[in-house]
């Protein structure tokens with residue numbers, strides 16, 4: 001099976017700090033790959049480099065066979081790699097459904113000017129966007145809140161809306177930065193089911209940064225561990241749980 005994403009020898013330097021040092025990883029189609037490591041290990045920086053929010057100091061990022069390093073985030077998103085952030089970033093004063101419509105407009109660079117003329121083609125496109133938004137709201141259990149202001153949703157619901165906002169753009173790779181942070185155990189279980197459902201029924205690959213080890217060990221096909229910016233281990237959940245270097249890095253943390 002060819003790799004959807006191939007990252008080789010990724011390096012990111014901030015002044016004197018080598019935040020990411022020689023990290024390599026790959027994600028295959030329909031795989032859930034988690035990146036774990038102690039606080040400050042460089043996980044979010046790896047995400048930022050892959051998704052075009054930082055230009056890496058060195059290394060290669062190849063997505064669907066094409067080099068991505070140096071491209072801006074919005075172009076990488078258009079290639080089919082979309083992400084969420086550690087802190088919820090919704091348009092809080094817009095309604096839930098508006099958040100999904102705007103995401104699709106931004107993604108498709110839909111010609112808004114045409115809207116003023118209300119051509120039949122435009123109306124048809126608008127209906128498609130609306131149908132897709134409703135479909136994903138239903139999938140993440142938020143359809144009944146479609147017209148509520150996004151900022152008024154409970155935190156766990158906002159997290160699910162963020163995932164729906166990614167999914168309306170029909171990505172190949174969904175990158176989630178600490179999606180379970182701040183969720184209660186029930187919400188985490190729903191998130192676990194949602195992520196597996198996205199992979200199994202919608203064919204997306206998922207990359208995950210997460211501190212909730214129950215979630216990571218339960219859903220990951222493959223895990224990459226980084227420590228102080230450098231690769232420490234990679235393997236299946238069982239291999240990672242049994243790896244003495246990983247255990248040491250985690251026990252050494254507290």
Ligand SMILES: Nc1ncnc2c1ncn2[C@@H]1O[C@H](COP(=O)(O)OP(=O)(O)OP(=O)(O)O)[C@@H](O)[C@H]1O
Pocket residue numbers: 014017019037038039040041042043044045046
């Ligand atoms: N824009 C930046 N400028 C300077 N240093 C940065 C920047 N972003 C991250 N760093 C530093 O790089 C290192 C790695 O940070 P990063 O946020 O990637 O770690 P992390 O593994 O995601 O941590 P956490 O689990 O706590 O979110 C840290 O020392 C951090 O202070």
